[in-house]
Amino acid sequence: MPRDFLHNHRQFADLIRIVAEAQGIAPALVEKDYWIMQSLYGLQQLGLTFELKGGTSLSKGYGLISRFSEDIDIRIEPPADPPVMIGRNHDKAAHVQSRKDFYDRLAQTIVIDGITSVERDTAFDDPRQYRSAGIRLTYASINGSVEGLKDGVLLEVGFVGCDIVEAHLQQHAVFQAFDRSI
Template structure:
């Protein structure tokens, strides 16, 4: 919340997608956002379309990301650095910028240090304006703290949850396929199962499922190597007992991500399983 407010104070125009939009924007999930998926609009005519892959265009995007890291100044943030681990080093349509602050207490296990802005040019429309708040700010207001600065980010365009839902399905499918191939468990991969579970309870998402827009977006996002018929996609079935246990254990280890008691992994799979024929 505070960092998004800070970006607004700097007059950046931006839109959100991913976990931050779902938790802080729409209030649909009860977990901390490890990173902020954000599109920050360039002030210049920066080209980032799918065919803009000339070396000069790629270089211009890299310079844009580097320039953001140098320009962002937010009260309470002691250092802004580029986090190249999250860079799209081939075409630079996305890059990581980490906002560092002084921690009063040690970080819980499973949480990353600082605030990561995953800046990119992925689809962020359709969207709705949302006010991004936090439990800490709301508690401070309720407590009547004097001279409180309102650091909420107001009217932030947040990606429609139904479209995020489709992209979560694709992420689960792709990450599962890669995990089965190399044996490495992606960091906090299990949060996507939790997010899908929560989104399946949202009225707007349920209305979106099965529409032409849903089918078109799914066809656009799912990769050739991923099974589009989810009743046959092992990422959602987890038929192998050993794999299911490994995933349940990984989910249990991600407990620090949630600020309310999360659903049991078996309950998550059960809800998803019931809806697979429609998805």
């Protein structure tokens, strides 16, 4: 049975507006926050193993801040086959190509309810080593474009800074509009 997501409800725009008014921020920011959370949920539903790398995401997950982020700084565990060479010393041309191919395949694999397109955003890429790359998730905005706000959600996928993870905690991030809707 398909999931019933907030963005599929006819009162979604009203919910975004109510949260925006309560928070004193632009509705487009609340909507983007919703789509960031929907994107993370969708990645989890695809069975991908991932870790959030960005300070905004981590701080928000622990309720330390209420700041909004425009993108998701994330490390997605590559599959065992084909092998993706992500070690610190993996800098041969074949290793670099394995990482680029991983990002390209990943973009082709992502399907998330409400996301209208998934495309590689090469403006974020590290073309010399491909330790990081961008994937843009686009949604049909109910608020239109806002000056200074990037379209869609950018997945900043990368392996930099993730060679050794000493410890991590699983934290459930909760979207403010969902809290208000229940």
